[in-house]
Amino acid sequence: MMLSxxxxxxxxxxxxxxxxxxxxxxxxxxxxxxxxxxxxxxxLLNAISGFLRPESGxxxxxxxELSGLSPYEIVExxxxxxxxxxxxxxxxxVMDNLLLGAYTKRARKRLKENLDFVFGxxxxxxxxxxxxxxxxxxxEQQMLAIGRGLMSDPQVLLLDEVSLGLAPVVVxxxxxxxxxxxxxxxxxxxxxxSVKKSLEEADRAYxxxxxxxxxxxxxxxxxAYPAIKEAYFGVCET
Amino acid sequence: MMExxxxxxxxxxxxxxxxxxxxxxxxxxxxxxxxxxxxxFVLLATYLAYALFTYAGVDPFLSLCLLVPAxxxxxxxxxxxxxxxxxxxxxxAALIVAFGMSLVIQNLHQILWxxxxxxxxxxYSLKALDLGQVFIPFTYxxxxxxxxxxxxxxxxxxxxxxxxxxxxxxxxDLKAAxxxxxxxxxxxxxxxxxAMVTAAMAGICLGLTFPFNPQSGVxxxxxxxxxxxxxGLGSMIGxxxxxxxxxxxxxxxxxxxxxxxxxLVVYALVLLILALRPQGLFGVR
Amino acid sequence: MRKAFxxxxxxxxxxxVCLVLPFLGIPPKVSLYLFLFFVYLALxxxxxxxxGFSGLVSLCTSAFFGLAGYCLIxxxxxxxxxxxxxxxxxxxxxxxxxxxxxxxxxxxxIYFSIGTLVIPEAMRIIFFLWxxxxxxxxxxxxxxxxxxKVGMQSVYLLSAxxxxxxxxxxxxxxxxxxxxxxxxxxxxxxxxEASGINVYTLKLRSFMISACIASVAGSTFYxxxxxxxxASAFNVKWTMIAMLSTVxxxxxxxxxxxxxxxxxxxxxxxxxxYGTLSLMVQGLVLIAVMLLAPQGLVGLLGQxxxxxxxxxxx
Numbered sequence: 092m093m094l095s096x097x098x099x100x101x102x103x104x105x106x107x108x109x110x111x112x113x114x115x116x117x118x119x120x121x122x123x124x125x126x127x128x129x130x131x132x133x134x135l136l137n138a139i140s141g142f143l144r145p146e147s148g149x150x151x152x153x154x155x156e157l158s159g160l161s162p163y164e165i166v167e168x169x170x171x172x173x174x175x176x177x178x179x180x181x182x183x184x185v186m187d188n189l190l191l192g193a194y195t196k197r198a199r200k201r202l203k204e205n206l207d208f209v210f211g212x213x214x215x216x217x218x219x220x221x222x223x224x225x226x227x228x229x230x231e232q233q234m235l236a237i238g239r240g241l242m243s244d245p246q247v248l249l250l251d252e253v254s255l256g257l258a259p260v261v262v263x264x265x266x267x268x269x270x271x272x273x274x275x276x277x278x279x280x281x282x283x284x285s286v287k288k289s290l291e292e293a294d295r296a297y298x299x300x301x302x303x304x305x306x307x308x309x310x311x312x313x314x315a316y317p318a319i320k321e322a323y324f325g326v327c328e329t
Numbered sequence: 330m331m332e333x334x335x336x337x338x339x340x341x342x343x344x345x346x347x348x349x350x351x352x353x354x355x356x357x358x359x360x361x362x363x364x365x366x367x368x369x370f371v372l373l374a375t376y377l378a379y380a381l382f383t384y385a386g387v388d389p390f391l392s393l394c395l396l397v398p399a400x401x402x403x404x405x406x407x408x409x410x411x412x413x414x415x416x417x418x419x420x421x422a423a424l425i426v427a428f429g430m431s432l433v434i435q436n437l438h439q440i441l442w443x444x445x446x447x448x449x450x451x452x453y454s455l456k457a458l459d460l461g462q463v464f465i466p467f468t469y470x471x472x473x474x475x476x477x478x479x480x481x482x483x484x485x486x487x488x489x490x491x492x493x494x495x496x497x498x499x500x501x502d503l504k505a506a507x508x509x510x511x512x513x514x515x516x517x518x519x520x521x522x523x524a525m526v527t528a529a530m531a532g533i534c535l536g537l538t539f540p541f542n543p544q545s546g547v548x549x550x551x552x553x554x555x556x557x558x559x560x561g562l563g564s565m566i567g568x569x570x571x572x573x574x575x576x577x578x579x580x581x582x583x584x585x586x587x588x589x590x591x592x593l594v595v596y597a598l599v600l601l602i603l604a605l606r607p608q609g610l611f612g613v614r
Numbered sequence: 615m616r617k618a619f620x621x622x623x624x625x626x627x628x629x630x631v632c633l634v635l636p637f638l639g640i641p642p643k644v645s646l647y648l649f650l651f652f653v654y655l656a657l658x659x660x661x662x663x664x665x666g667f668s669g670l671v672s673l674c675t676s677a678f679f680g681l682a683g684y685c686l687i688x689x690x691x692x693x694x695x696x697x698x699x700x701x702x703x704x705x706x707x708x709x710x711x712x713x714x715x716x717x718x719x720x721x722x723x724i725y726f727s728i729g730t731l732v733i734p735e736a737m738r739i740i741f742f743l744w745x746x747x748x749x750x751x752x753x754x755x756x757x758x759x760x761x762x763k764v765g766m767q768s769v770y771l772l773s774a775x776x777x778x779x780x781x782x783x784x785x786x787x788x789x790x791x792x793x794x795x796x797x798x799x800x801x802x803x804x805x806x807e808a809s810g811i812n813v814y815t816l817k818l819r820s821f822m823i824s825a826c827i828a829s830v831a832g833s834t835f836y837x838x839x840x841x842x843x844x845a846s847a848f849n850v851k852w853t854m855i856a857m858l859s860t861v862x863x864x865x866x867x868x869x870x871x872x873x874x875x876x877x878x879x880x881x882x883x884x885x886x887x888y889g890t891l892s893l894m895v896q897g898l899v900l901i902a903v904m905l906l907a908p909q910g911l912v913g914l915l916g917q918x919x920x921x922x923x924x925x926x927x928x
Contacts, residue, residue, distance in 0.1 A: 140508065166510035178505040180498045182563070191498050194491065195510035243510055363724045365673075365731070414905065421671050422904060424727055425861065428673070429900035432854060436894035547735060547850075554728050589743055596736045603729055604717035 192242025561609025864910025
């Protein structure tokens with residue numbers, strides 16, 4: 092197991108957002124985090140990448156305890172977080188955005204290699220490498236954000252709502268890229284609004300509700316679950 | 330038709346004013362705090378250069394060799410151990426602390442140097458270039474060249490080096506910058522250090538060009554702020570042009586209204602731009 | 615609730631004692647410091663109303679202070695009764711506040727702060743150049759002397775009135791709908807605007823009231839001092855006093871400025887002999903307080919000795 096979370100509890104002040112969350116992601120897996128808005132999915136990702144300090148519980152990455160480390164230290168260890176809303180550096184070029192992705196010492200050693208991989212994954216970025224990031228389309232910005240995350244040479248890639256506001260064609264292209272990222276040996280954990288999409292693209296999934304993991308398993312298993320079918324596909328089992 | 334000299338002098342002075350504003354602009358862009366003590370930090374460099382000049386006979390520009398690393402270290406430490414504590418709290422807290430620092434330094438200067446007006450008078454600071462139509466004091470030209478050099482160097486640093494790009498990234502999206510592994514504390518401290526280096530250069534140039542006293546820091550701050558307001562944030566060209574506009578306004582008004590009132594014109598201009606177009610004339614953000 | 619009432623009583627007793635003390639026969643030097651305490655209290659409340667309750671960190675307190683002083687003294691030279699000088703000071707400062715608001719209210723608080731920084735400097739230069747009346751004081755500077763004498767006791771009573779009234783005004787505002795609107799603006803201006811609060815008007819009202827408080831403080835002070843000149847009238851030290859008193863006591867509280875002003879007055883008493891060091895020490899104290907106890911003495915005590923923090927803020 093690459094990334095292992097045990098009994099994680101996170102609060103915003105007095106408001107408990109995550110309760111006893113346990114999940115794991117292994118190398119060569121694509122795992123989905125599904126749940127309604129406010130269920131705590133983004134909070135979980137932020138806790139993993141170091142922006143939130145958990146109240147209790149453990150976050151282990153290859154045996155190393157992550158909670159308490161600063162975000163930049165966690166990136167250095169090998170976890171990349173592609174945030175909600177893309178958040179590319181708007182005034183910098185595509186190239187600069189990608190180069191900055193390789194800011195850590197470890198990532199700079201494999202800069203050329205990773206850059207080639209990213210351009211191979213998203214040829215559009217190669218075409219527009221000297222364009223200012225804020226002038227890119229939504230889909231291109233998303234690709235850039237993922238590419239930037241990949242430049243940090245991660246072993247775990249966290250993705251927060253990458254399909255938000257994008258056309259289905261673009262979304263498909265991105266999920267295709269995720270498969271190739273998995274082939275490279277990177278473990279992927281993504282948060283996705285669309286349950287249908289999640290179950291199609293991932294190997295396993297965790298369903299989060301009000302900060303608790305209520306369901307987990309392989310996507311095949313989950314697809315058959317009545318609760319999922321009912322709540323999200325609108326199929327009523329009488 | 331007015332003589333061209335004041336306009337040319339104002340433009341040259343504008344370069345210096347842009348340099349003065351660079352530090353303020355950098356700190357504000359990256360950390361979103363207006364360092365109210367900026368002018369006093371600039372003056373600190375001026376007085377240090379004065380001390381080196383008066384007691385050790387070191388030419389002010391030469392003393393840069395010592396002052397640049399010293400001021401960088403000073404800025405790095407002040408940011409890392411003082412201002413950083415307030416960044417996460419509120420902008421107001423940082424303002425109040427900077428205000429306190431400003432007064433501490435002002436008072437320090439008063440004690441060390443007395444309220445008397447002083448100047449860095451080197452052999453060349455009184456010379457002037459007489460090009461027939463125009464009459465340019467040598468120091469104005471020197472100031473302009475130093476400022477230009479500093480701006481070019483800073484621009485190259487920010488656009489070509491990894492650290493420079495990291496600083497720009499941090500000023501555009503701090504959280505995303507942390508997500509690529511940038512330690513924002515280091516970036517902030519380095520930015521502040523660089524800001525102090527430009528402050529040192531500006532301080533020396535100002536000392537060579539104008540008389541100064543312990544209260545001058547406030548005028549420096551207001552000029553720097555004026556440049557940032559007029560030129561807008563996020564653009565070095567904007568800062569440069571802002572400096573030129575302010576410089577010309579000041580010199581021309583000194584010609585027309587006398588030297589005592591020239592700062593009033595600067596203040597009025599700052600307030601006017603704040604009222605009419607607060608994002609500046611060339612602002613990117 | 616009982617605990618809060620107890621401290622309120624303590625505060626009133628303290629103020630009452632300060633009010634009455636000079637009449638019970640104490641050395642004039644002590645009365646002087648009590649006088650300064652009330653002036654500082656008013657200044658602190660003037661600043662606190664803006665920074666603590668309206669989200670506006672003002673750096674132009676000294677502009678209002680000095681302008682009031684000039685109105686009083688210049689008009690006295692024209693044989694105008696002193697109380698009219700007070701009123702003219704009030705009106706001028708209201709006008710000044712309105713003018714300052716135009717450029718400075720537009721953007722975020724930082725721009726307000728720097729915009730207000732400019733004003734005292736500008737005033738200093740204006741009053742240095744503009745000499746409407748040919749009266750001068752020592753050394754041909756732009757200074758003027760007050761014409762007319764007021765008894766020390768009357769001046770003292772006036773200062774006490776001004777100080778206590780400033781507390782009352784703040785208390786009244788904080789517990790009114792106006793104060794609620796200000797709190798909304800302080801917390802999040804955009805949201806306040808979206809919920810229909812007329813941000814500009816409320817801020818302007820607050821700014822003008824603050825200017826008025828500083829104005830009467832200034833008039834009272836110069837009534838006592840009897841002499842004014844630009845460099846000290848618009849000196850940053852008045853803003854520092856206002857800021858330090860509030861911060862030490864506790865920004866955004868009612869009791870804060872009272873405790874803080876007492877502290878600052880005492881500090882000035884200690885530093886009386888070391889005039890040149892005064893601002894530096896105050897600056898260092900300001901930084902130290904912000905680092906160690908940013909909620910001020912009131913906040914600190916509230917947490918240490920009473921289970922609930924004294925709720926003056928809403």
